Amino acid sequence: MMKTKDRILDVARKMIAEVGFHSTTTALLAQKAGISEGTIYRHFASKDDILVTILDELDERYSEFITQLKTEGDGHPGTIERVLEANFKFVAEHLEGIKIVLSSFALLPPSRRSMNSVIDRMRTFAAESIVRSMELGVIRQVDPERTAMVLVALLLGLLELRLYWPENTDINAEAVAFCRQALVKIQ
Amino acid sequence: MMKTKDRILDVARKMIAEVGFHSTTTALLAQKAGISEGTIYRHFASKDDILVTILDELDERYSEFITQLKTEGDGHPGTIERVLEANFKFVAEHLEGIKIVLSSFALLPPSRRSMNSVIDRMRTFAAESIVRSMELGVIRQVDPERTAMVLVALLLGLLELRLYWPENTDINAEAVAFCRQALVKIQ
Amino acid sequence: MMKTKDRILDVARKMIAEVGFHSTTTALLAQKAGISEGTIYRHFASKDDILVTILDELDERYSEFITQLKTEGDGHPGTIERVLEANFKFVAEHLEGIKIVLSSFALLPPSRRSMNSVIDRMRTFAAESIVRSMELGVIRQVDPERTAMVLVALLLGLLELRLYWPENTDINAEAVAFCRQALVKIQ
Amino acid sequence: MMKTKDRILDVARKMIAEVGFHSTTTALLAQKAGISEGTIYRHFASKDDILVTILDELDERYSEFITQLKTEGDGHPGTIERVLEANFKFVAEHLEGIKIVLSSFALLPPSRRSMNSVIDRMRTFAAESIVRSMELGVIRQVDPERTAMVLVALLLGLLELRLYWPENTDINAEAVAFCRQALVKIQ
DNA sequence: CATGAATGAGCGTTCATTCAT
DNA sequence: AATGAATGAACGCTCATTCAT
Known part of the structure; x- marks a missing residue:
């Protein structure tokens, strides 16, 4: 029970x-x-406390997820795709929590805080992946920070479309292809 | 007065x-x-009616904006950039309305309806631009509908980052470059 | 109405x-x-605000009452009796307010504040009356401050007996006689 | 333990x-x-029962205290001072209980009952002391019941000043002097 | 057109008390 | 004897909406 x-x-x-x-x-x-x-x-302690508990739990899960992703991925190629795909997977497994954050970060301070930390982790990890990929020579030379932010924006947008317009066709694969093309090394 | x-x-x-x-x-x-x-x-008639009025007005403005964009842009090259840049401009001129829609479309039906129509228009216009660009031979062959949706996702994510994390560096230009690279024709 | x-x-x-x-x-x-x-x-603004309003009103009335007492009494003999008797009269005219203060000053901060100010005014006025009476030679030499405090204590006790044990015989007259005897000049 | x-x-x-x-x-x-x-x-049995137990205990103590006072004091002069001073001592030894009664007798029936019995005992004892003192010829002729009530009022007021305004100078001695003067036999 | 006093349903929260373990 | 989770009635307070003026 x-x-x-x-x-x-x-x-x-x-x-x-x-x-x-x-x-x-x-x-x-x-x-x-x-x-x-x-x-x-x-x-x-309060209704707010329930929300905070839910958000903290999600934060914790996302932190674990990022950590695991880093240890797993060492030395493997194709990391940008993995950043995106792994995030898609995380979202699919935490739909409710993610929905809560996305629908209220603009208005509820605890949600806002949560979103801050998620975006920060996402961006940092994306930037690291980009740097590594450039070192491996699998993507072209770009500004890692700014490009990471563009990826975060895309991820965020994809999430919202997926969560709030689930009737749309799944464009995750298309998005991955889009990014690969945008970053691929021109020979 | x-x-x-x-x-x-x-x-x-x-x-x-x-x-x-x-x-x-x-x-x-x-x-x-x-x-x-x-x-x-x-x-x-009610508090809700105020919200609906605000949203309808925004809808109207966006519809006008898209219409104008279509007539203006006939025959010009570089339309994908223009889709993005024109949208950035529209957002900058309707910050408050956009903030309202983005912060509440997940929870308030009128807001949701508004967001539906905005996304629809945005996607349709993006798809048309992509088709045209492909015909003009300035971008490579892609699935117009799906690629348009990816662009909408990116646009949506950029908007949110811009509105709720204004302290971040502006990555609009980077995003445009990202898209150009993703869609450019490989010779 | x-x-x-x-x-x-x-x-x-x-x-x-x-x-x-x-x-x-x-x-x-x-x-x-x-x-x-x-x-x-x-x-x-709140339930507390109602209490504060009632107390402030009582404060104001008591302040006016003391002021009036001072102007009236100039040069008259027998001022100690008048301090007591005037206070009895004030109490009789503001029974409810006084009951509120007396029953809650130990536990409710606003009531406590009110009681502080009442006691202060009462004591100051009693001390002044005592000084004047000594100058007029109608009472014996005493410490004005301490004696005023004793009078305040007596007044406070009489009030409580009167308000919460109204079935007892009225001992106000006896109390006045008691004080006169305690302060009278011994020839 | x-x-x-x-x-x-x-x-x-x-x-x-x-x-x-x-x-x-x-x-x-x-x-x-x-x-x-x-x-x-x-x-x-209930939260109320706790209060009642505390109050009953205090009642018991006060009853013992009065009984002891009566047996001790037989035949001794200066009994009025002793009534006052003994009460001061009792209060000092039962501060918490007394505070409870004084702060709630106006509103809580069990406290009210307790206060009734305390006042009754105090007054009865004071009246007896006065009668004895008159018989011994150490105080002037007064109405014992009414004068006892005045003493009770004074005692009550002194208590409250002492418990709720402990920062004030101790006027117990002054109060005793005040009463002695009020009751002393004029030769 | 405009007011502003009044409404009443509903909110988050508290707390003395109960009871299975 | 002791626990502590659960209760449910009551609390102070909010707010969109109404209506007589």
């Missing part, structure tokens, strides 16, 4: 992803989790 | 862009607009 | 005096005042 | 004296006593 705290988190994650933080009322949350409203406050 | 209705819209646009639709209370809106709360309801 | 704000204040004063600030709920207050709960917050 | 019940009482007495009965929550009480919330209800 699942612990109450985890059940609250699970239900909250779903609700916030679906209807947003504001419309996720404690009354409805308690009802859907099959507990009383007061019980929420035995496990969380 | 400005009409009351327009003053309400102006103040509302600023407030919603800054703090979001939920945190924009009718009480504060009335106060900042120098009118009484009841007066808002002389001009708008 | 009475203004809503004043009706709220009136009902609140009665309720707080009777059952205390904690037990005076906004729901009950609204009901007894014949208004909705939300209306309270059109006139007061 | 202290029994759990006594530890609860001790912590509760301190908390209630400091922040009041309302602000003394069972959660905080349990935490400060190093027990779980449920344990409180093994030893007390």
